[in-house]
Amino acid sequence: MKEAGHRPIKWGIMGTGTIAEQFAADLSHTSNGAAYAVGSRKPGNAALFAAQFGIPRAYGSYMELVNDPEIDVIYVATPHRYHLENALNSIRAGKAVLCEKPVTVNSRELELLISAARERRVFVMEAMWMRFLPPMQKAKEWVRAGRIGEVRLVQAEFGIMADWDPEGRLLSPELAGGALLDVGIYPLSFASMVFGAQPREIYSHARIGRTEVDEQFSALLTYDSGQVASLHGAIRLGMRNEAVIHGTKGCITLPSMNKAPSVSLYEGGKLVETYGDDRLGKGYEYEAEEVGRRLLAGQTESGIMPLDESLRVMEQLDTMRAQWGLRYPFE
Known part of the structure; x- marks a missing residue:
C-alpha cells in the first residue's frame, strides 16, 4: 500500500539480469516507490523486461535512462567493472543512485564516487541488501x-x-x-x-x-x-x-x-x-524502502549503510x- 501525501519515488532500473529482476519484483512491495523505466544496452532485453514487470518505459541505452527527467533514482545492476561509470553518469544527470554491491571495484574508485555525490549533493547508497532486513x-x-x-x-x-x-x-x-x-x-x-x-x-x-x-x-x-x-x-x-x-x-x-x-x-x-x-518478496524491498525514505526526507545518505562504511x-x-x-x- 502506497503512503499518502506524496507521489511515489520513480525508479529507473539499469540492467536486466537476475538481480535486476528480483529487485523489480520487490519494488511492488514498497510503500514509497515504483519501477518507472528500465535501461539495457540491448533494446530487446529492455522491452522484454518492461513487459514482464509492467514498467512504463524501456530504453535501449543507459544514457537514455539516466537522462529521463521523470526518474528520481537509478538502481545500478550492471557488472562490477561498470558500477563507477554507470553511477557517475547517473549523478551527473542529477539522479539519486542505489548501486549494487560492491559499489565500486576498489577504494580509489569509491573515493571518486563519494566526492561526486557529495559535491552535487546527490543521494548514493550501496545496495548491501542484507543490512536492511x-x-x-x-x-x-x-x-x-x-x-x-x-x-x-x-x-x-x-x-x-x-x-x-x-x-x-x-x-x-x-x-x-x-x-x-x-x-x-x-x-x-x-x-x-x-x-x-x-x-x-x-x-x-x-x-x-x-x-x-x-x-x-x-x-x-x-x-x-x-x-x-x-x-x-x-x-x-x-x-x-x-x-x-x-x-x-x-x-x-x-x-x-x-x-x-x-x-x-x-x-x-x-x-x-x-x-x-x-517479507512479501525476496527482501530487496527493505533497501528500496530505505532509499525512498531518505529521498523524501531530503537526505543524501543512509544512516544504515553510509558511504564512509562502504569505503571502510x-x-x-x-x-x-x-x-x-x-x-x-x-x-
Whole structure:
C-alpha cells in the first residue's frame, strides 16, 4: 500500500539480469516507490523486461535512462567493472543512485564516487541488501542492548558452488569476478556492522583459479579492542552461509546470513528468542524502502549503510587483494 501525501519515488532500473529482476519484483512491495523505466544496452532485453514487470518505459541505452527527467533514482545492476561509470553518469544527470554491491571495484574508485555525490549533493547508497532486513536490524539491536555481553568474536561465511563458466561474470577478471567482491563482501560487511571499526590487522589467503580470480578465501581480522572476525567466502565451494556473533553472555545466530529470514538469541547456552520477518518478496524491498525514505526526507545518505562504511569495507577488500597479488586487468 502506497503512503499518502506524496507521489511515489520513480525508479529507473539499469540492467536486466537476475538481480535486476528480483529487485523489480520487490519494488511492488514498497510503500514509497515504483519501477518507472528500465535501461539495457540491448533494446530487446529492455522491452522484454518492461513487459514482464509492467514498467512504463524501456530504453535501449543507459544514457537514455539516466537522462529521463521523470526518474528520481537509478538502481545500478550492471557488472562490477561498470558500477563507477554507470553511477557517475547517473549523478551527473542529477539522479539519486542505489548501486549494487560492491559499489565500486576498489577504494580509489569509491573515493571518486563519494566526492561526486557529495559535491552535487546527490543521494548514493550501496545496495548491501542484507543490512536492511529486519532480522539483521534485530541482531544489531541485541548487540547494542548488551544482550550477549561484550562481543569478542564474529564468524561468517558465504560460499556457492557456481557452475564452471570461464566466460561468465563470476570467473572473469575483465568483469572484476571472484569470490571476494561477489560473495565475500557479505561477511566483510557483516563484521563491519558488528564492530563498527577498521580492523588493526588483516590476515588472509585465497585460492586463485585458472581464470586468475579468487575462487575461495579465508580471512582473520583483528581489532584494537582484541575482537576477532573469522570470515570465509567462495564461488566454487558451497558453504552453510551462517553468521554467529559471540559475546561473553551468549551468542546471536543467523542461519542464512545474506537472506537473514530469522535471527536467534542464546543466553547462557539457551535459546531465549527467535525473530523473523513477514517479507512479501525476496527482501530487496527493505533497501528500496530505505532509499525512498531518505529521498523524501531530503537526505543524501543512509544512516544504515553510509558511504564512509562502504569505503571502510572497500579498503579491506583492497588490502586482501593486495596480499594475494590480485589486480584486475583494467585497474
